[in-house]
Amino acid sequence: MKIAILPGDGIGPEIVDQAVKVLKALGEPFEMEFAPVGGAGYEAAGHPLPESTLKLAKEADAVLFGAVGDWKYDTLDRPLRPEQAILGLRKNLNLFANLRPAILYPELAGASTLKPEVVSGLDILIIRELTGDIYFGQPRGVRECPDGPFKGQREGFDTMRYAEGEIRRIAHVAFQAARKRNKRLTSVDKANVLETFQFWKDIMIDVHKEYPDVALDHMYVDNAAMQLVRAPKKFDVMVTGNMFGDILSDAAAMLTGSIGMLPSASLDANNKGLYEPSHGSAPDIAGKGIANPLATILSAAMMLRYSLGKAEQADRIEAAVKKVLTQGLRTADIFEDGCSKVGTSEMGDAVVNAL
Amino acid sequence: MKIAILPGDGIGPEIVDQAVKVLKALGEPFEMEFAPVGGAGYEAAGHPLPESTLKLAKEADAVLFGAVGDWKYDTLDRPLRPEQAILGLRKNLNLFANLRPAILYPELAGASTLKPEVVSGLDILIIRELTGDIYFGQPRGVRECPDGPFKGQREGFDTMRYAEGEIRRIAHVAFQAARKRNKRLTSVDKANVLETFQFWKDIMIDVHKEYPDVALDHMYVDNAAMQLVRAPKKFDVMVTGNMFGDILSDAAAMLTGSIGMLPSASLDANNKGLYEPSHGSAPDIAGKGIANPLATILSAAMMLRYSLGKAEQADRIEAAVKKVLTQGLRTADIFEDGCSKVGTSEMGDAVVNAL
Ligand SMILES: CC(C)[C@H](C(=O)O)[C@@H](O)C(=O)O
Ligand SMILES: CC(C)[C@H](C(=O)O)[C@@H](O)C(=O)O
Numbered sequence: 259m260k261i262a263i264l265p266g267d268g269i270g271p272e273i274v275d276q277a278v279k280v281l282k283a284l285g286e287p288f289e290m291e292f293a294p295v296g297g298a299g300y301e302a303a304g305h306p307l308p309e310s311t312l313k314l315a316k317e318a319d320a321v322l323f324g325a326v327g328d329w330k331y332d333t334l335d336r337p338l339r340p341e342q343a344i345l346g347l348r349k350n351l352n353l354f355a356n357l358r359p360a361i362l363y364p365e366l367a368g369a370s371t372l373k374p375e376v377v378s379g380l381d382i383l384i385i386r387e388l389t390g391d392i393y394f395g396q397p398r399g400v401r402e403c404p405d406g407p408f409k410g411q412r413e414g415f416d417t418m419r420y421a422e423g424e425i426r427r428i429a430h431v432a433f434q435a436a437r438k439r440n441k442r443l444t445s446v447d448k449a450n451v452l453e454t455f456q457f458w459k460d461i462m463i464d465v466h467k468e469y470p471d472v473a474l475d476h477m478y479v480d481n482a483a484m485q486l487v488r489a490p491k492k493f494d495v496m497v498t499g500n501m502f503g504d505i506l507s508d509a510a511a512m513l514t515g516s517i518g519m520l521p522s523a524s525l526d527a528n529n530k531g532l533y534e535p536s537h538g539s540a541p542d543i544a545g546k547g548i549a550n551p552l553a554t555i556l557s558a559a560m561m562l563r564y565s566l567g568k569a570e571q572a573d574r575i576e577a578a579v580k581k582v583l584t585q586g587l588r589t590a591d592i593f594e595d596g597c598s599k600v601g602t603s604e605m606g607d608a609v610v611n612a613l
Numbered sequence: 614m615k616i617a618i619l620p621g622d623g624i625g626p627e628i629v630d631q632a633v634k635v636l637k638a639l640g641e642p643f644e645m646e647f648a649p650v651g652g653a654g655y656e657a658a659g660h661p662l663p664e665s666t667l668k669l670a671k672e673a674d675a676v677l678f679g680a681v682g683d684w685k686y687d688t689l690d691r692p693l694r695p696e697q698a699i700l701g702l703r704k705n706l707n708l709f710a711n712l713r714p715a716i717l718y719p720e721l722a723g724a725s726t727l728k729p730e731v732v733s734g735l736d737i738l739i740i741r742e743l744t745g746d747i748y749f750g751q752p753r754g755v756r757e758c759p760d761g762p763f764k765g766q767r768e769g770f771d772t773m774r775y776a777e778g779e780i781r782r783i784a785h786v787a788f789q790a791a792r793k794r795n796k797r798l799t800s801v802d803k804a805n806v807l808e809t810f811q812f813w814k815d816i817m818i819d820v821h822k823e824y825p826d827v828a829l830d831h832m833y834v835d836n837a838a839m840q841l842v843r844a845p846k847k848f849d850v851m852v853t854g855n856m857f858g859d860i861l862s863d864a865a866a867m868l869t870g871s872i873g874m875l876p877s878a879s880l881d882a883n884n885k886g887l888y889e890p891s892h893g894s895a896p897d898i899a900g901k902g903i904a905n906p907l908a909t910i911l912s913a914a915m916m917l918r919y920s921l922g923k924a925e926q927a928d929r930i931e932a933a934v935k936k937v938l939t940q941g942l943r944t945a946d947i948f949e950d951g952c953s954k955v956g957t958s959e960m961g962d963a964v965v966n967a968l
Contacts, residue, residue: 512839
């Protein structure tokens with residue numbers, strides 16, 4: 259089995275190194291091939307997603323991704339900026355289903371800005387559609403405003419859209435995920451204002467007929483943002499579109515206070531996937547050896563489970579991560595008095611030892 | 614001066630009654646005229662925003678609005694649903710600037726789900742553009758998908774758009790508000806993905822030239838949602854579009870844990886405005902006399918300040934509200950041990966006495 263390893267920018271390379279270390283320690287015959295992406299892709303080949311990197315990602319059985327982005331690329335034209343690599347990979351690999359667990363490890367309850375009773379034991383799964391919506395809809399651009407009080411002025415515009423099949427396939431992913439958990443699914447929409455999301459809601463209701471054992475409810479996106487702050491533990495699985503999912507999954511991750519712990523998976527229809535930590539490239543601490551590698555290591559575990567058919571190895575990694583937390587090891591981002599502060603590479607070694 | 618009073622549905626009438634009581638106690642010669650809106654408009658005239666209600670709102674110098682919505686209208690066709698009244702009033706009265714303070718009263722610090730040190734003293738102002746964006750953009754609807762892998766299927770679609778003049782006018786409102794506060798403005802966009810918001814950002818940077826005394830920064834909407842949870846006190850004034858503002862202003866309000874305390878103003882270019890509490894119609898507790906009227910009373914204070922040129926009377930009301938909190942009076946939503954629980958009307962009376 260072949261894994262494409264795309265470390266990217268900022269802390270990407272150092273955290274990916276730890277995940278690779280852990281993967282190697284499993285003793286499986288994985289072939290791992292590295293390629294540059296994001297700013298590193300731009301430096302190497304003049305493009306954030308070089309042809310050869312895309313080719314490798316397509317060939318591989320799974321992609322392990324670090325993080326991309328650095329202030330120094332902020333002045334590039336948009337198509338050359340690092341984050342275009344993520345959008346390009348999602349679209350080209352058809353990775354339409356983004357799974358983002360927001361889990362609060364009991365050992366890290368203190369890291370949250372929320373009161374312990376509100377978040378302790380938090381375990382929700384946000385499923386975000388990832389290849390449709392206003393992210394990719396055409397037409398888009400800057401044009402002359404065609405009518406209304408601003409007629410003749412310049413206007414920026416984009417198209418939000420979801421086709422029936424796009425909604426159906428993400429609905430199936432969400433209902434199936436809910437079935438494996440507590441059988442409750444919240445579909446987040448803005449059906450009171452948007453045609454796209456009235457349509458979304460109608461299709462969700464229709465697909466629900468095939469999953470009578472799962473309880474489905476509908477929530478407006480503004481209310482969902484409130485409920486995540488008010489009572490996040492009421493959610494089990496949440497499914498929503500690309501744009502709303504971008505916002506809500508980040509808010510949910512931050513509820514835990516330990517975004518350095520949260521993995522994510524982006525899957526196609528055949529369970530091929532791209533796996534990356536939920537956090538960014540943190541250029542301010544890059545190269546200092548202090549970044550938390552656990553989100554990336556846990557992303558590798560998700561990869562083993564979803565794309566490589568190695569659920570037991572995934573369990574082993576997750577158990578090892580819990581063990582190092584119990585041992586009191588903490589990187590700086592999750593450090594608390596009474597724990598032992600360790601660096602990126604020490605944390606990676608500790609997980610390997612705990613395997 | 615004429616005030617249109619639109620109580621609406623659910624708890625709307627009872628909370629608006631208290632604000633009217635307080636306004637009357639000021640001894641100003643206000644003319645107040647009542648009209649039905651939302652579900653009440655539908656019952657009275659077959660439409661959530663009856664002609665006569667719209668006419669009154671247009672004629673008046675300001676509108677005091679309660680809340681609209683009730684489950685029993687959920688099955689109506691969308692154009693007849695209560696919330697269409699809000700959208701109709703915003704659009705017809707050109708209320709493009711929505712001002713939503715998120716303030717945590719020291720007396721209510723315990724009501725928040727966030728840790729006291731994260732939110733105590735919170736005082737941010739979210740300015741949401743209210744008549745543009747994907748809320749009103751055309752075309753929109755359900756059509757046959759014109760291209761791509763889902764060609765020929767049905768698809769729901771909407772148009773996001775902002776014209777230059779629309780962005781400029783909300784930018785001016787935001788910079789001027791920041792100038793009166795701590796001179797820091799955060800413009801929230803998604804310029805890394807959306808053409809509309811790259812354009813938005815460009816215009817913000819341009820308008821900033823006229824306000825060199827205000828510090829402007831830019832933040833992606835997903836990051837803004839995270840930072841609101843992580844360190845909300847870092848913000849002073851935030852400005853964003855209609856859709857992102859819908860989500861972020863509700864999240865910000867919920868940070869305080871006391872959304873029953875938060876007023877809002879929606880202004881046109883001449884400071885005519887509609888004033889309403891940030892919370893909804895809460896049909897589950899309607900008619901029980903337990904709803905918190907303070908957000909509506911504080912909305913009336915905003916109305917005095919922004920639309921009616923009576924800043925001193927606004928100050929009086931705000932001071933009276935602080936006083937009743939200090940006295941330990943609490944409605945059920947913000948009740949804590951050691952305080953005195955009061956009903957809607959008692960709370961209104963207490964504010965009148967404290968004036
Ligand atoms: C970098 C950006 C394009 C991306 C997105 O908006 O999807 C990021 O925020 C994410 O959530 O992965
Ligand atoms: C009721 C709804 C149309 C409205 C909106 O989305 O603007 C509401 O959520 C609000 O924020 O006032």
